Amino acid sequence: RLFFSLMDHLNNLFTSNDYKDILKFYDYFDNREQLIKWMRERPKGNYRIVEFNKESNDIILVIPTMDVNGKYALTCRNEIFKGLHIIFVESGYNNYYFNYAHNCNEGIKKALEYNPKWIIVSNDDMYKIDDVNVLVNELYSLDENKVKYVFTNNSDLFYHSSKSYVFEENFLHNILFIIYKLLFETSSLHIHFVSRKVDKKFNNRWHFGGGITSPSFIKRILKKISLSLENRHVIYFINPGTFLILSGKWCYRIRGNVFNENYINGMEDVHLGLQISKNEFDVEYINYSIGDLLKSSLGNNWCRSLRDLANYTYFNSQIENNINIKNIK
Numbered sequence: 001r002l003f004f005s006l007m008d009h010l011n012n013l014f015t016s017n018d019y020k021d022i023l024k025f026y027d028y029f030d031n032r033e034q035l036i037k038w039m040r041e042r043p044k045g046n047y048r049i050v051e052f053n054k055e056s057n058d059i060i061l062v063i064p065t066m067d068v069n070g071k072y073a074l075t076c077r078n079e080i081f082k083g084l085h086i087i088f089v090e091s092g093y094n095n096y097y098f099n100y101a102h103n104c105n106e107g108i109k110k111a112l113e114y115n116p117k118w119i120i121v122s123n124d125d126m127y128k129i130d131d132v133n134v135l136v137n138e139l140y141s142l143d144e145n146k147v148k149y150v151f152t153n154n155s156d157l158f159y160h161s162s163k164s165y166v167f168e169e170n171f172l173h174n175i176l177f178i179i180y181k182l183l184f185e186t187s188s189l190h191i192h193f194v195s196r197k198v199d200k201k202f203n204n205r206w207h208f209g210g211g212i213t214s215p216s217f218i219k220r221i222l223k224k225i226s227l228s229l230e231n232r233h234v235i236y237f238i239n240p241g242t243f244l245i246l247s248g249k250w251c252y253r254i255r256g257n258v259f260n261e262n263y264i265n266g267m268e269d270v271h272l273g274l275q276i277s278k279n280e281f282d283v284e285y286i287n288y289s290i291g292d293l294l295k296s297s298l299g300n301n302w303c304r305s306l307r308d309l310a311n312y313t314y315f316n317s318q319i320e321n322n323i324n325i326k327n328i329k
Helices: 004-015 019-027 032-041 071-080 100-112 132-140 170-184 184-202 217-231 248-253 269-278 302-322
Strands: 046-054 061-066 087-091 118-122 124-128 149-152 162-168 206-211 235-238 243-247 283-286 290-292
Touching: 004 019, 004 032, 019 184, 019 302, 032 302, 061 071, 061 100, 061 132, 071 087, 087 100, 100 118, 100 132, 100 248, 124 302, 132 283, 162 269, 184 235, 184 302, 206 302, 217 302, 235 269, 243 248, 269 302
Parallel strands: 061 087, 061 118, 149 283
Antiparallel strands: 046 087, 118 243, 124 290, 149 243, 162 206, 162 235
């Protein structure tokens, strides 16, 4: 294009795959309020709705995807969720204003046109464990009038329905985190120190600690030590992550606005999980298992971690001002 607005320029820096560009993006803002203002004003990107099996409407899946004919989307409709009504929200490639939360909400609003009992929001990069009939039978055993949110059982090894926590950083945590990086992610230690500078600039004290359980014994021990040292500064909750089931009636009541769209492809699930934790009587669990290929679609690299600092900045503003943290332990 011949003309770039300031929004375009900053977004190009933000979405760059050169971490130095992302740091230039953060340098532009003087404080937290300016960064959050930019996030709120950032466009939501383009999308299109593509549906399959429209005749089945009791249970509808909403799946954001880059390509409805890509390998992940094909696996969803031909294998994992075969026979169910699927609403793909396709963003396409090189969609620099892509917003995951917005696309989820738009898919949910489309699903509400069919008056479903249940709406499932799922990532496309999932893999089959239980047959789809298990999912259907489990949901038919629940009353959508009494339940708002449904999680799956035994998901601690996946990035959904998992026991998670957010924590307020302190000196002891930073020491343990450096030890963790030295043991498991030495290549990202430099990015950690760069991130700390950005966090300090925007006064980000609260961070997402991920799942409490881990297949690695050393990782489990480090997490337990960290939690025991910081038990006055930790909030526990169940993270919806990559797979969440919602009552259609509840979605209708909130007009499909399930996810906070000020987040930019990160932390919107954590925000929602904390909100759900305040309403534990509205939650039910089902005996259905599904796996996720974590971050296969968007990638998992240094640049994505640096971009997530903007989400942590907005998250900190929310947890300090709006999210009820009465369950802090």
